[in-house]
Amino acid sequence: MAAKDKENAGERPRRSKLKIILIILFLIILLIGGAIAFWWFQLRQPGEGLMPASGTPAAAVRQEAAPAGNAQTGQAPQPAQSQPVTDMPRPATxxxxxxxxxxxxxxxxxxxxxxxxxxxxxxxxxxxxxxxxxxxxxxxxxxxxxxxxxxxxxxxxxxxxxxxxxxxxxxxxxxxxxxxxxxxxxxxxxx
Incomplete structure (x- = not known):
């Protein structure tokens, strides 16, 4: 009888440690998810992190759209006049x-x-x-x-x-x- 009590006493701390670890892990995942949601809805600029239809990042598309300048006349390239990438296409109203x-x-x-x-x-x-x-x-x-x-x-x-x-x-x-x-x-x- 005394041997069984000692075995049960040894399992209880192991189970409670497992519960504590799982709770801490759950809270960390919840905190990370909350931080990502806050960034997505509050801090992110419209179009940031989105991929155009071609599969290249939006920043690369903006850089490619910039004129390379005129090599024959030696003029410097002009700054790009790019359209912002929006989250959703909007019909003209x-x-x-x-x-x-x-x-x-x-x-x-x-x-x-x-x-x-x-x-x-x-x-x-x-x-x-x-x-x-x-x-x-x-x-x-x-x-x-x-x-x-x-x-x-x-x-x-x-x-x-x-x-x-x-x-x-x-x-x-x-x-x-x-x-x-x-x-x-x-x-x-x-x-």
């Missing part, structure tokens, strides 16, 4: 400014109003011209939509995001095709 709209809200007391200004991001410059051509319809649709809202619906961030989506849907309805990408509030006052 256009912005349309909508005039500010002021409406009474649909509250029971009827003493609150909303003044809102918006910028509309659209997929093509043609969509901007179409929005300008349809300005009375656009303004009417926005006024009808906004005047049906209450203060409670618009006071939260979710309510504002829902309103952006509803405005985009109405504008796409007027344009006939989904060309509105995003709505930006440039002014939003509720009193």
């Amino acid at each position: 256009s912005m349309a400014t909508l005039p500010s709209v002021m409406v009474n809200l649909a509250d029971a007391a009827g003493d609150r109003y909303l003044r809102v200004g918006m910028e509309v991001e659209v997929s093509t410059p043609d969509a901007v011209r179409e929005l300008d051509a349809q300005a009375p319809k656009v303004r009417d649709a926005i006024i009808i939509l906004l005047s049906g809202k209450t203060y409670a619906e618009l006071s939260t961030a979710d309510g504002k995001m829902l309103l952006k989506n509803e405005v985009a849907a109405r504008l796409n309805q007027i344009l006939g095709t989904p060309r509105v990408i995003r709505i930006y509030f440039t002014e939003f006052v509720v009193q």
Whole structure:
């Protein structure tokens, strides 16, 4: 009996040392992962560490793009005017400014109003011209939509995001095709 107790006593410190080593190893890995995530999201410049499609590092592509200078005239090479490498390709979009709209809200007391200004991001410059051509319809649709809202619906961030989506849907309805990408509030006052 005494021999078994001595054997069990010898295994306990070995198990606890193994647990401590595993915990320390886990914490080190977690710390390294946190440092990498911090660098990636906070300190990294856009495009840094990315490879262009050809497989050469971005810095090498920038150096290759630099003109070598004119060997015949002896002129020094000019500094490179390279385009920055971005994380994601972005499609060309256009912005349309909508005039500010002021409406009474649909509250029971009827003493609150909303003044809102918006910028509309659209997929093509043609969509901007179409929005300008349809300005009375656009303004009417926005006024009808906004005047049906209450203060409670618009006071939260979710309510504002829902309103952006509803405005985009109405504008796409007027344009006939989904060309509105995003709505930006440039002014939003509720009193």
